[in-house]
Amino acid sequence: MSAPLVSVKDLKVHFEVRGGLFSPQKTVRAVDGVSFDIGRGEILSLVGESGSGKTTTGKAILRLVGATAGEVRFEGEPVSRKNSELHEFRKKAQMIYQDPYQSLNPREYVVDIVAEPLDVNGLVDTAAQREERVKQALAAAGLQPPEDFLYRYPYELSGGQRQRAALASSLILDPAFVVADEPVSMLDASIRTGIVKLMLKQRDERGIAYLFITHDLSLAWLISDRIAIMYLGRIMETGNADVIIRRGLHPYTRALVGIMPVPGVERAGKRNLLAGDIPSAASFIPGCKFASRCPTAQEICRAECPELVEAEPGHSVACHFVKGA
């Protein structure tokens, strides 16, 4: 196996929240020690509920949010934390946002939005060349005929079309790695598949690797090679998509798979719910982050935080009761 394209080791993103007059300063541990690798052309889904830190992880990898600790390697080289040294990295690693209504500048034409990566990096010389490349990108993103979309404003496009335009803009630089932050969750179900197919096509044709951030386990299962389950800033389990769904080992994974609705299937018994809510990321939890809601938690879970260990090849779990291979 060749070296992974993206390698994340023990990434931590902590935010200091200033206390008020009556409350002390708090540390919000949005990401608290996350590690995983993504190979070339691989799709890794980062699945978690809100507050799990998955979006922050994606942004921290792209250095859009400052990492407090940990290392990110891209193509074998460490990725700098200073903005000034990120020029080359930024051309090869892009991001797609969740909200198609907010990720495009409402006052720019589509052609300028899609061409912006080229402009900023000085990659085109003439206006004709610029327009040509934009048209190619739009066509590849499924916006046909591309000429019709060049001089429109984002508000004149539907949600699905906007997301395609955003995709065109991200892909115009031919990146090797794309972080997709819930790219379809705000779109209707029938439109989602179009966007998802587009992403898969890009992966097949250009070998783009994706970090697909989502809360939708079934979508993650459908399109990714591997899934990483995240909870409150830490990864609970990582493995092949089918393995995670059919043979998940972590109690949280099993709970998630258990309550997921399957279309058309009436539930046989009661739902196996987890009690309560996700604790706040500002609270300091010494042991396993999941201990407060885990149906099988013991003393050791509350005292010690389990590491992510390999239970079988390609399948790692962070739980005291799952032994390493």
Next chain:
Amino acid sequence: MEAQTKLLDVKGLRAYFRMGKGALRAVDGVDFGLDYGEALGIVGESGCGKTTSALSICRMLPREGYIAGGEIFVEGIDYARLSDDEIRAHRWKDVSIIFQGAMNAMNPVKRVGFQIAEAIELHEGADRKAAMNRAGDLLELVEIPRDRLSRYPHEFSGGMKQRAMIAMALACGAKLVIGDEPTTALDVMIQAQILDLLERLRRERRMGLILITHDLSILGETCDRIAVMYAGKIVETGTVRDVFDRAAHPYTRRLISCFPRIGGEKVVPEGIDGFPPNLIDPPRGCRFHPRCLEARAACREIEPQTRRLSATHSVACHLAEVKS
């Protein structure tokens, strides 16, 4: 009494919006009904008219909206014909609604207990103490500890806020509760909790529940019957098994395929090309025909009528076979 009158019987409902260029026919002739203790799921994508249908039942359409025709019988009374004052007597007591994004609909500077009690005071003229007591009971009903009455909304988590909104909807003992995308913005685990709660309440109180959503996958486990809406019309109605196993309308079939079945075959679904039609000037014939892969000449010209395929299953499509 209960056995004879249906809880809800909507016939030929038409709800339009006044726009500069003409009337937007958001809901254009829909029929559906509900019995006591039954759960109906109305599913469709953005702009299909499901929220407008819900708002019409409570007569809570915005200023530009109006009911252009049809009847809305709730326990035998036609809400479409009532005056504003008359409908106010029924709102919340007989029909209540949990709005989309409801958890953000709470006043951030008033305590939660006050907000629930307010509804009780307004609709039943109860005094503050009695209302607060009831509010406490309601919170316990939705599995929130009674002491949270004195807290503010920002101290509640998203799931708790939604449960508080459900409590508010039940405050005056409504028999018909409409949930407009009640779980859309919630995490899967919280969504499951809320659905569980709604199911329990429905059984215990024999209340009628209309669940409006774009997420077809949750309807299978929560509803008895499903109505599929597209462009202001109901294209198919049936029990859960009718719709999922024997979907007769091309739109229904395509829509179902868009929701991946975990553990089944890993095939990226086809999706549906094109856009929902302009409702100010809808297409002739079947409204789905521009996007339907099976459209014939008849589909382009004549609007399909709703036909019964079985006692429980009906569809509005020229291509559906009529079983005798």
Next chain:
Amino acid sequence: MRDFIAYLFGKGRGRSVRAQMRRMRGREFLSRVYRNKTAFAGSVIVLVFALVALIGQSVVRFDLGVTGQTGAERWLPPSAAHWLGTDHLGRDLFGFLVAGAGVSMLVGAVATAISMVIGTVVGVVSGYFGKWIDVLLMRLTDFMLCIPWLPLCMVLAAILGSSLVNIILVIGLTGWAGSARLVRAQTLSVKEMAYVERTVSIGAKSGHIMIKHILPNVFPVVFANTVLSAAAAISTETTLSFLGLGDTSRPSWGMILYYANATSAVAKGAWWYFLPAGVCVVLVVLGLTLMSYAFDEILNPRLKER
């Protein structure tokens, strides 16, 4: 609106698609202005006065120095020969008014331009960079805001002397603080938008982001504020002239009011002396205010599209 401005500046020429779109959208913008009664009314008023200011003096000749030769030409009420009568020195008041329009509008335009440029730059830089730059600039802004504007202008005008240039500078260099605050607030909210972060992710530098993304999106606020600043500038200039602190070598509306006051025109019942000038100031300020209110609606509705 950008397209309309580009159109005005001649970029609408040519056959390229972009130029065509500019023309089309420029026209669309104009029709939206026309349909919004408030905006249309305000724009018409301001345009009329702007026109008078620009070409009025070539049509109606006026010279402060040319006073009536005989006593009989003084204090004349409006007639066919003098549409607004004459002043205490026999000068034609209509001509005075038209000439005054020139000065008032000029001061309004230039002083506003100065204060808006300073205010916008301070606001955007302060809001975008934050940290010590923000602290420094905002304390400076607070300092300027604490001092009451009109007395400050009066003192500066008295000290520096009252040439037209000085008046313009005084008004412009003191009036930027309010806009700076507003622009900074808007910048802070635009900065958090996903599309700004996206631009960072493709490798753009701060300058590019500020100019291509922040500025266009704070534009509605800037425009509304500019128009209101112009109204304030014009009325400030009028006030300064009225108090005798304006440029005494050039005619302005404030000067008309000054003389009207000084020669007790009110007591004499010479309404044609002070009324027209006052009405003009009010009308211009009204027109600008109407524009400010209504244009916000026109420039922003698309942001509500969902």
